[in-house]
Amino acid sequence: MQIDRPQAIAKAPLHEPRNPGMPLDLDWMRRVQANTSAIERRAATLPGRRSVKKDWQAAWLLKAISLIDLTTLSGDDTEGRVRRLCAKARQPVSREILDKLGLPGLTVGAVCVYHDMVPAAVAALRGTDIPVAAVSTGFPAGLSPLHLRIAEIGESVAAGAREIDIVISRRHVLTGNWQALYDEMREMRAACGEAHVKAILATGELGTLRNVARASLVCMMGGADFIKTSTGKEGVNATLPVTLTMLRAIRDYNDATGIKVGYKPAGGISKAKDALNYLALVKDELGSRWLQPDLLRFGASSLLGDIERQLEHHVTGAYSASWRHALA
Numbered sequence: 001m002q003i004d005r006p007q008a009i010a011k012a013p014l015h016e017p018r019n020p021g022m023p024l025d026l027d028w029m030r031r032v033q034a035n036t037s038a039i040e041r042r043a044a045t046l047p048g049r050r051s052v053k054k055d056w057q058a059a060w061l062l063k064a065i066s067l068i069d070l071t072t073l074s075g076d077d078t079e080g081r082v083r084r085l086c087a088k089a090r091q092p093v094s095r096e097i098l099d100k101l102g103l104p105g106l107t108v109g110a111v112c113v114y115h116d117m118v119p120a121a122v123a124a125l126r127g128t129d130i131p132v133a134a135v136s137t138g139f140p141a142g143l144s145p146l147h148l149r150i151a152e153i154g155e156s157v158a159a160g161a162r163e164i165d166i167v168i169s170r171r172h173v174l175t176g177n178w179q180a181l182y183d184e185m186r187e188m189r190a191a192c193g194e195a196h197v198k199a200i201l202a203t204g205e206l207g208t209l210r211n212v213a214r215a216s217l218v219c220m221m222g223g224a225d226f227i228k229t230s231t232g233k234e235g236v237n238a239t240l241p242v243t244l245t246m247l248r249a250i251r252d253y254n255d256a257t258g259i260k261v262g263y264k265p266a267g268g269i270s271k272a273k274d275a276l277n278y279l280a281l282v283k284d285e286l287g288s289r290w291l292q293p294d295l296l297r298f299g300a301s302s303l304l305g306d307i308e309r310q311l312e313h314h315v316t317g318a319y320s321a322s323w324r325h326a327l328a
């Protein structure tokens with residue numbers, strides 16, 4: 001699988017209808033299986049291949065930047081750190097590199113922070129169209145009382161978050177309580193109002209790929225605008241087998257309902273090469289339409305730094321030290 005020239009990097013926002021959700025269809029959910037060995041075999045073939053033609057590599061890396069939810073989710077986050085991150089989000093690569101690559105401007109997909117940091121991020125991004133995404137439901141474990149998680153969503157939206165990354169209750173999946181998972185998803189979606197909701201499955205804690213596929217489907221039935229792999233805090237975060245499983249769930253949902261749900265791999269994606277593998281897989285499984293920021297994001301705190309290094313190498317022929325890109 002090889003992908004050549006990417007579509008335009010910066011495009012006018014696309015307007016797919018949001019996923020309204022649908023009644024919980026337990027028969028459909030129970031029919032969902034995942035052939036783990038076939039999925040793992042297919043995923044294992046990806047990293048060895050050159051997924052992008054060399055001539056187009058820089059263009060694909062710029063495309064990847066436009067899809068990053070530039071993230072800081074640390075206990076020691078400060079408003080100063082968030083302001084620096086937002087400055088990076090406004091100008092993720094140097095003017096010099098953009099000029100050499102002939103690109104007028106480029107921003108990331110969103111800035112993703114804890115609820116407390118939403119006002120600082122909103123203020124720092126004023127005048128841009130970069131949305132602030134908040135992780136708002138007792139992130140990362142999601143084990144605070146449901147009414148508090150719902151209230152947290154409301155407060156994040158009121159503070160200016162245009163996207164809300166919720167965490168699902170893993171125990172509902174592990175105990176097969178699909179109705180509870182669906183009800184929770186619907187309630188969170190309603191609390192988001194106009195803000196788009198990304199459902200974090202925490203796939204590394206769901207036990208099996210079949211659970212991942214079923215949880216993906218139930219969250220989409222519950223109205224998730226995006227399904228997202230991980231918080232970045234689980235022992236195992238985004239992987240290619242999990243990605244294949246979730247992309248196929250998105251495809252099945254689209255085939256059955258006509259609705260396009262977005263995908264966000266997150267956690268541990270820190271190398272440019274990884275991003276290219278994910279882009280190739282998404283294009284292969286879902287097609288080019290899913291390579292736009294309204295349907296694909298990378299949740300990442302350190303990916304941008306490596307992409308910058310690769311781009312610098314592309315235009316100067318030399319690698320800079322990684323500390324030069326420490327923030328991203």
Ligand SMILES: O=C[C@H](O)COP(=O)(O)O
Nearest residue numbers: 231232267268299300301
């Ligand atoms: O949602 C985003 C993740 O928390 C980022 O994880 P990372 O720090 O491993 O890139």
